[in-house]
Amino acid sequence: MKTQATQLNAVIGYPLSHSRSPMLHNPVYKRLKIDAILVPFSHRDVRALVAAIRALPIHLTAVTMPHKQTIMPLLDAIDPDAKKVGAVNTVVNRQGKLIGYNTDIDGIRYALRDTKLRNRTVLLIGAGGAANAAASAVRKAGGKLLYMNRTAKKAQALRKRFGGEVCSEQALNAEAIDVIINATPLGMHPDEKRIPIPERLLRKGQTVFDLVYNPPQTKLLVLAKRRGARTVSGLDMFAVQGLRQIELWTGKKIITTKLVETVKRNLLKSL
Numbered sequence: 001m002k003t004q005a006t007q008l009n010a011v012i013g014y015p016l017s018h019s020r021s022p023m024l025h026n027p028v029y030k031r032l033k034i035d036a037i038l039v040p041f042s043h044r045d046v047r048a049l050v051a052a053i054r055a056l057p058i059h060l061t062a063v064t065m066p067h068k069q070t071i072m073p074l075l076d077a078i079d080p081d082a083k084k085v086g087a088v089n090t091v092v093n094r095q096g097k098l099i100g101y102n103t104d105i106d107g108i109r110y111a112l113r114d115t116k117l118r119n120r121t122v123l124l125i126g127a128g129g130a131a132n133a134a135a136s137a138v139r140k141a142g143g144k145l146l147y148m149n150r151t152a153k154k155a156q157a158l159r160k161r162f163g164g165e166v167c168s169e170q171a172l173n174a175e176a177i178d179v180i181i182n183a184t185p186l187g188m189h190p191d192e193k194r195i196p197i198p199e200r201l202l203r204k205g206q207t208v209f210d211l212v213y214n215p216p217q218t219k220l221l222v223l224a225k226r227r228g229a230r231t232v233s234g235l236d237m238f239a240v241q242g243l244r245q246i247e248l249w250t251g252k253k254i255i256t257t258k259l260v261e262t263v264k265r266n267l268l269k270s271l
């Protein structure tokens with residue numbers, strides 16, 4: 001039951017019809033007996049959304065596309081890791097001061113927790129906000145980055161920020177790649193037949209991590225598994241980036257493997 005003391009949280013973006021954040025947050029609030037509700041606020045103008053966060057006030061805000069970068073200059077402070085990545089997916093309202101964080105990095109670290117990265121060659125496809133978070137996580141873990149992106153200039157920008165090399169698909173072979181990370185929307189519902197790289201680059205012994213979580217088993221992951229690779233679904237990352245938002249807001253440690261698996265099961269029902 002919602003009361004007068006119920007705290008208001010939000011997910012903001014434009015458009016927002018596909019956001020699964022309410023389905024992630026609200027059952028966790030109930031489970032942890034937190035008197036709060038997370039609702040979607042969709043608006044094209046990020047300034048209007050930030051004004052609403054300050055006025056209502058909104059305590060915790062999950063930020064999605066296209067506002068992850070444009071919200072940054074409107075905040076009072078930004079966590080150094082989010083600054084490095086150049087994107088904010090979380091805003092915590094601390095007594096009227098809006099602080100920006102990036103919990104995609106935590107989600108990626110969790111998803112790759114069992115993957116050896118030190119001195120391993122990691123092919124990162126895509127160069128947007130999520131690819132920046134992935135590059136940061138791989139770099140911190142000592143991996144060697146190879147970048148591939150439709151717009152070469154954006155791949156070069158990643159190389160300058162996190163080191164590594166920009167490569168072309170033609171110059172690559174499966175033996176040279178230990179880990180593949182897809183940070184493009186290729187393969188996402190409703191374009192489920194698409195894959196971001198040719199099948200010949202997949203092999204036994206690789207780990208293939210697809211950030212796309214709808215569907216949870218993308219065509220890339222199905223093909224990778226068929227070739228004997230280890231696969232990691234974007235659902236692990238999505239669950240943890242959301243749970244970490246709640247941790248930053250409440251200041252309490254809540255992430256356990258058991259809770260992550262419960263959240264994933266709940267989310268699967270909505271996909």
Ligand code: NAP
Pocket residue numbers: 065104107126127128129130131149150151154183184185186188211212213234235237238239241
């Ligand atoms: P973004 O900033 O818009 O970047 C998208 C990237 O994908 C860009 O590099 C873009 O290339 C590339 N791309 C888009 N359409 C393409 C196409 N048709 N062919 C080739 N490349 C294409 O998006 P983002 O926030 O980084 O998100 C990327 C993906 O990660 C999305 O699928 C999103 O759902 C997923 N994601 C998952 C989680 C999770 O928790 N699992 C969290 C965040 C994001 P250009 O540079 O050429 O435009």
